[in-house]
Amino acid sequence: MTVTEEPAVTQAPPREVGRPRRRKEDARLITGRTTWTDNMVLPGMLHLAVVRSPVAHARITGIDVSAARSAPGVVAVFTGRDFADEQGSIPCAWPVTPDMVNPGHPSIAVETVNHVGEAVAVIVARSRTAAADAVELVDVDYDLLPVVLDMEQALADGADRVHDHIGSNESYRFVFDAGEAGTGADTEQAFADAEVVVSRRFVQQRLIPAFMEPRAVVVQPQGDNYTMWSATQVPHILRLMLAMITGVPEHKLRVVAPDVGGGFGGKLQVTPEEVLSLLVARRLGKPVKWAETRSESLMSAHHGRDQIQYIDIAADREGNVKGLRCRILADMGAYLRLVSPGVPVLGAFMFAGIYKFPAYRFDCSGVFTNKTPTDAYRGAGRPEATFAVERIMDELAVELGMDPLELRRKNWIRPEEFPFTTVAGLEYDSGNYDAATQQALELIGYDELRAEQQRRREANDPVQLGIGFSTFTEMCGLAPSRVLGSLSYGAGGWEHAAIRMLPTGKVEVVTGSSPHGQGHETAWSQLVADTLGVPFEDVEVLHGDTSVAPRGLDTYGSRSLVVGGAAVVRAAEKVIAKARKVAAHLLEASEEDLDYSGGTFSVRGTPGAGVSIQEIALATFAAHNFPEGVEPSIDADATFDPVNFSFPHGTHICAMEVDTETGMVKIRKYACVDDVGTIVNPLIVEGQVHGGLAQGIAQALYEEAVYDADGNLTTGTFVDYLVPSAADLPHFDTGNTVHEAPGNPIGAKGVGEAGCIASTPAVVNAALDAVRHLGVRDIRMPLTPERVWRALHDGGDGGDRATAGTNAYGGAQTETTAGVSTPQSALGGDR
């Protein structure tokens, strides 16, 4: 090691934060030439296939597995009885109230099945084909029980129960009352005194996360150690929970989330199949793989949303809001999974939105039904809250005869009022709602659209035009650990990062935040390049493997950059602090006289004397010439625990055409201006906004998990569960305002869920704005053409859809769900 007069790296690289870098991980992700879990092949690996219940609620009176057991290639067949003593319960980490009832959630049914798709047997075979063939040979006798599907009926006196051994179908009742909490006035009094009260019942339909990569698990036993590869968002949480459930000690269990193809919250779970794979591998001492089909995924991976919302808003005649009261029924499905009960609670503090309600009450019941469990889905609680407040603000504006934007403006928090403590007790960090709104109005060409709307109305045009707003905020950066503790959540909300300086000057960044498509590798590289002053290309980001990244709380809730990225920056700062000591030694200068810039320490007032971080890394590796008493390492790690959430906000405006003859709705224009704080990579932010908009619009217009009267999921394929493609979505005009988040060193607020949270009410408000003058008061989501047409022609909200699946795929449905049933249809037709 020599200290050169001219440091090797003199050119300060251009600033990385703010550069629209293409994502460095995309080539391998898009081509699939990577470590998707289902790509893995281990020597001697056996294949699992799960036999699932075709009925929604029944007692299992017998299972005959003899034919399956003797089928070619089958190694073993297990039922619930085989694992009854060791399977424990799928964990629920969020007991939202002290008396919450958790009925327990076996990974494989033992005595009863409680939803269609629940596991009843597991085939273990030498090939995936042999396992699939044997599924049909398992014969299960079911003694049918009454099916509970409707939440309102489920809570009625004398209702049939999902679980015999608990007293009712209500898991919990969570109440937040601002008056009682001391964060607001008395809600009942506010309503009693109000000049105007508007009440509505909104339905948040059940959705399916529908991640691109189906779930897959591989488990390899090595002595008494186990390695699990899983397509999960949460390898760290999964390891901890598996250890607690199965008794495999935590230090004997390694969990790897290799490249993971999307999750949207749907892989924020400890799944029955992960537990079963581990139990089977332990029982047989052989490596096993389970990979689901799309049909299994839609049926048995957890669902999202599914709330009935009774919303009351109080105001005076001038349009000053006085109170908000929310009574929520939240469908848990048949069991409580990891954070099922907590999803509505994540929304509990957001129903007030950006408005200065003096009084607020939230009262939510978690309800059991014989359906697939619900849990986190992009936005998790906050889309439900945002929808309710943004819809009810429009309804109040109609009641008052006010412009919906004027009503919002009158009540929202003004820029000079930040930080602002809301009626729900949250401290909103920063923003300017008016600035975002002004920019969005210009982007969409608001005045011209309003003029066109007027022309179409006057001409009684069969195609009417509507404009809808959503001026939203959300709570991101999950989460301050102390806040989670106060809400009885089972873990903290910190994130960990480590930086390893390699001898050649290259940098390994270890992050506890486990990506599944967000672009962590690119964004983290940009952060480290700027902080350390190293080239972007010299940074490698390691993640997802509990033996490589031992500490972490993973990726969900728009937390990765805000919390995980902050930990990376803090770790990089520690590296610099350590390197400074080495630099001072090598330069024979005092630490205080050193400047660090562009990756090089230089001595103030001594031009030409400097040492680069790369040189220091090599010197540290050699450790030949090191300061006395300093350990030879400049590696560092950091754990960041935010003190507050961050609060992205924005204004979304949708212009919608409604064909009143057919009920078809078509988005004419969509503009949004989001304030997500500091933007590290504008391309990633734009992508997140687009994807979020697609999912939020999909809730408004396309997606709905529909069950028939027997509890069968009718929307069991992508033929009937409609996920829109780029061809179905409009051009998006996007913009940003930037108000830095004060709570983290990056200034970022989080962007992963913004589009999804904001867009749904804007779309529905736009459709209603187009047809309200024709007598339509509400239309249930999704706004299918039929519902819109019925609302226009019959009144009402469009009503329930027929539950029969479409006859596509040649009638590829079960007999109970086929729209048309013929002998041919059972076999998919004659050709």
Place this chain on the structure above:
Amino acid sequence: MIPAAFEYARPTTVDEALQAIADGGEDVKILAGGQSLIPVMRLRLAAPETVVDLSRIEELRGVRDDGDALVIGAMTTHHDVLTDPLIAQHAPLIAAATETVADRQVRARGTFGGALAHADPAGDLPAVALALDAEFVIAGPGGRRTVPAADFFVDYLTTALEEGELLVEIRVPKLAGQWGMHYEKFNRVAQAWSIVAVAAVVRRDDGHIAEARIGLTNMGPTPLRARAAESALAGAEASAEAIAAAARSAAEGTSPSSDLNAQADYREHLAQVLTRRAVTAAAGL
């Protein structure tokens, strides 16, 4: 999503194919483009004993001019139909409807004959074949026979094809005179099947509609002709009012199903609106 095991034959001529079908056992499925058959096999809703794959039979591909008719080989892919100059010239309705079938990937593999033999009433091409009075040439162990479109579609997913037979080509008569055509499809997302669709073929003569043929997609277990609307249009003035009046009878004689996308009464309403739009466009108004 793994099909049950099956025997597989890949003949290279029609004669070999007929032999393979005859030899295939009780339950033979014929694989054309596979865009309907493969999914139902993967879902194990179909588990044929033998699959006879027609993809290597060159004589079944392509479009040729046969004087007063176009002849479309059953194995001509949707993509090839879309880019064929003869179809563009003589039967643009087929191209218009084919363009709405699923997505580019499906159109690259799916075939004209396969879609017709599958006879899915929600498929776009059966109603088009019906509106164009196409004829179906069927090969069997005893030779060839020709079935008019009106007799080809028998029931839900059921055609006039008998056991052991194979659809080899479709004859589409060339239309003489001043004809306009339009396919009006109604669905929720781009790649989806029709909720309802209307294929209209209209001959105009001196300010009047001389003849209209209207095929309805997904208004019953088979594709249907809107006969009452056709009668009302024959000889009617080519005006918006006359077309609207005739279109009101478009759902007569139909028996649409009720499913997630539409209940029967809404389908009947759509048939009227879409017939008005399709005929209006086909009449050049």
